[in-house]
Amino acid sequence: MSTIDEKYQKVVVSPVDEIIGSEKGSSAIILVFFIAGLVASLVVGWVIFPKVLYSQKKQPFDFSHEVHSEQVEECTGCHFFRDDGTFAGVPKLAQCAECHEEVQGDTPNEKVFVEEYVAKEKEVPWLIYSKQPDCVFFSHAAHVKKAEMECKECHGDIGTSKSLKVYEENRLTGISRDVWGKSIGGFKSNTWDSMKMDVCAKCHEKHARQKEKETKHEQKNNYKGACFQCHK
């Protein structure tokens, strides 16, 4: 006949062991689920999300900056400043037609350009990789002429490219992926890897601090209101 203590052990102690055993199993399952959720969401966030976010668009026809760079010495040969100091951006048809009145060479792209656009006097609907949202005011003159920045600092090696890459358009904002940067995580190693506000701010803040050092005490902090330089 068992004592009360034995009974107690049978009744109380045995289930505790079972529970401990089953908890070990369930922790593993929980961990598996946690990792599954983690991995799935990382895959969604890093791999699937950018594919969904950006649509891929082709330019009307291909274009070689390299070929044109050989003909024109500087970027401003085609991407010039107008007489009033504003930046012309992508050249208009009339400017291209100065040389491309007739088909030059035998590339299919040249044929498309001359026949579909020059002959029909139709502007080429280029997709602009570096076009900022409308809430951003940007002056090329201030950066290129006054700050003497190189085109490459923002636009990278586009001037030596042989062809135009696929234009990736943000489905929500309609802005090119190049503004955010190729890396969806926002990682960058070159100044031209992104055209987001932090890239601008880095330089603007540096100059603001420099300017602040040079000014008298009572005028300090005057350079902090830099928001309105770009967001009018």
Next chain:
Amino acid sequence: MKIYRRSFLALGVGAAVGTALSPLPWKMVDDSSIWSQNWPWTPVPKDGAISYEDSVCTLCSGNCGIKARKIEDRVIKVEGKEDHIVNDGGVCLLGLSGPQLLYSPTRVKSPLKKIKGKLRKISWEDAITELSEKLSGIRDEKSDKVAVISGNSKSLSTLLLKRFLKAYGSPNYFTRATMNDTYKQVIKKMHGVDATPAFNIDKADYILSFGSGIIDGWGSPVNSIKANSKGVDNSRKLVQIESRMSNTAIVADKWVPIKPGTDITLAYGIAAEVIKMKEPKGSASLKPFLNKYGLSKVAEVTGIDAAQITEMAKDFATNKSIAICGKGAGNTAGSFDEFVAVHTLNILANNINKKGGVQVIKDSGFFNWSNMKMDSVAKAANKKQAITGNKFPDTESFLNKLPNESVEVLLIANDNPLYTMADSDAVKKAFEKIPYKVSFSSFMDETTEIADLVLPVNVNLEQTDVVSITESVQKPGIGYVAPVSDLQFNTKDLGEILIETAKTIDGMADAFPWDDYESCISAILGDKLESLQEEGVIVNEDYRAKNLSFKFIAPKNEVLAPKGDKGVYPLVLVPYDSIRIPNGYIGAPPFAVKTVSDKVIKGKDGFVEINPVTAKQLGLSDKSSVKVKTSEGSCKVKVNLSEQIMPGVVAMAKGLGHTAYDKYLAGKGVNVNNLLGTVEDPVTGSNCAWAIRCKIEKV
């Protein structure tokens, strides 16, 4: 493997951690921010080369120099042209709204013809054939049954319209009279010359303004505002005489509230005092006439203190003074007698053709019209008299004459009479009786809606024209209206339409010998055209006016009583002009409507301005709903209690209550013209009513 509830929680936590470690949420926050700051449905003007092109504004008779700021081909802004002789860089609200009018959804986008009660799109070729056939069909028998109502424009194209009707064979060309038309008649009768009046107010030291809204759109609006500013800088004194304190009265040195309709008595009362101090050569004949304007009598009639009248007379006599008239913006004809009384003051001030005075300018003849060859139909018809005699036409009797004289075709240009003429309901009824109406409007306004044929003309930024700027610059001058925008719709210049139509009507082609409108302008301007296009204006700087003789004219009326029975309608309703609410042919664009005070219009509600004393007598409080009734009509509005109006007088803004146009204008407030009646001036035949009796009832 057993799955617990916690497994799913773990999955969720894992997913949350993973998501937080991925760029998804951070990128979405950034993108949402960009998206919400740049709503894709908000139109963004395209980027491109900026350019400026000069022109002259034709939205009112001020004819300011403007420059259009363009991005590539698109006009995006209108600015005043610096150093322009009319406006020196200034621009008014209406001129500034040019791009809104250019791109307005209420523009008529192509010729329209009424088919089965509805206006339907047709081609220009069909439209001109339609007009041509209509006019040709009745020309031999009854060419004088065609009439034109044209807004008061001083443009070459309007002169072409006049020529068109003359060559067609009808004397029935009517323009809407303004204060300048009445003043022209005063000059003709008092000085015996056909000349244009202009007022050199910026050089005057003392201005007696009989209700002229110098900063409310009077004269050439921007020019007048600039002149007022110059005057303020030169310490000039402005006395504003009117029963409602306008913006001009606010900036004046003194506001003199006057009993409505007694301006003539006051002007002669002041003249009677002036002549005691200063008697210019030739004014002796006036003395006996002025004797009856004793100070106490004038004070009693006008409600102005005798001492104040004496003070005004003294200031007027001892300064380089000018007296001006034309109520508000001066867009209505005014009373001939009142203008004579005011001009008499100017003669006493000896300021005619003097610095700071009234300039009487004869036209320099910039236009070289070839002799018009008329055929027998035109010659015979032009010997006939117009249905209004030689009078201006915006009165009730004119409206009655239109259908009764069997006018069969009515052409309407630069005007929207169904909205702008007094007693709009009567105008509508009269127009309905006319079998065929042609509108040349750019906009689907009230008159265009009832037209049988619509031939849409270009708006000011698309027009090519030449306008007289004589009144604005106080010297003979013209300005060049250059098209600064490509045509937005399938429209034409008025001159273009007229020349094309004239060529298709037998017997008219000789009067329109030009190939097209461009060659017409070229022929009429001759060698002046090149410099006009280059400089934008030609002004005859060497013009010197001659000394003029004068004779005095006794008034037929000494008090202009507003229409209505005083017993039934104890109050006087005064419509007023506001530079913020264009009230002419062009309806107020959205940009202008936005600037109007909520004491003038709030939502759809219009307001009537009432002095608190009057309101107390009627038991009314601020913003209470009332019905304003006149002998011509009634409307429901809200009360705006204001100390800026005399007791017994109430006021409503003009330019509101459109039934046509877009949601920014249609149905907002009340068209005060519906409440106004007309009073035919015994001399000019124009509508000289400036107010009407009314009563106000609580609703």
